[in-house]
Amino acid sequence: METLRHYLNLPPVCGPSLEPTPRQPDEDVIFIALDLEAWEFDHRIITEVGIATLDTRDLTSADPSDPNSFLRHVKASHFIIKNHEKHVNRKFVRGCPRMFHFGTSKKVLLHQMVDHLDAAFITARKMVLVGHDLKGDIKYLNDLNFSPTAARTVVAQLDTQKIANEMFLPSALGKLLEALEIHAENFHNAGNDAMFTMQALVLM
Known part of the structure; x- marks a missing residue:
């Protein structure tokens, strides 16, 4: 979690209560959560991709004591693979x-x-890869x-699980969100889950 706090320009949890120092150029990152x-019958068939991003450049006026001031800057995208659109999960999980x-x-x-995906990762900015x-x-x-690491812009990886x-x-995403008091529904939609993962990261 210190990696997260470092890049969000927050003081250490166990350290003295100090004012955050100005973010250095090499700490100017974009968090990118993927789902x-x-x-369910052939995991090689990818049906959806979700991307959620949190750009630390948007956080200059965020209140460190108010996580919602960070969360309002998260942006999400959801892609449905047309080739595999008919493959909706129903037996083991409910796809939506x-x-x-x-x-x-x-x-x-x-x-x-x-x-x-290339467009999301090809940037001069450094990135922190996030997933559950x-x-x-x-x-x-x-x-x-x-x-995701081919462009060499990913400087850290954070696994919310x-x-x-x-x-x-709780390690299950739904139970984790419940413990963090995040209202969430319609899991197993890749866009929703990417957003939920980013929300969980910020609130933990």
Whole structure:
């Protein structure tokens, strides 16, 4: 969690209560949370991609004592893979690709999805990659022939599932959000889950 507080320009939890120091150029990062949904009968078939971003440049006036002043700057996107649109999960989890709460979903072809991911990661800015069970989402990204670290702009990775375990909080995303008093519904929509993951990160 100190990595998170460092990049958000917050004082250490266990240290003296000091005023945050001005953010240095190498600390000027974008947090990017990813969530990918795959078909329950063949996980190689990626059906949705969700992206949520929090740009630290937007936080200059944020109140460190008010997490909502950070959360209002989170932006989310939701992509539905048209090639796999018919593969909606129903047996083991309830998929809800048409229930994105934080904007308008975009339908894209499979080969176009990589272009959208490239656009999210190709930047001169440094990035902190965020996920809930991040290794699973990275595997799905690799199945799309995309590597989030290829551009070498990712300077840190934060897994909210691991952080929750370290803080003795529930590791399941839904239970974690409940413990953090975040209202959430329609999980297993990649856009929603990316946003929920970012919200959990900020509030933990």
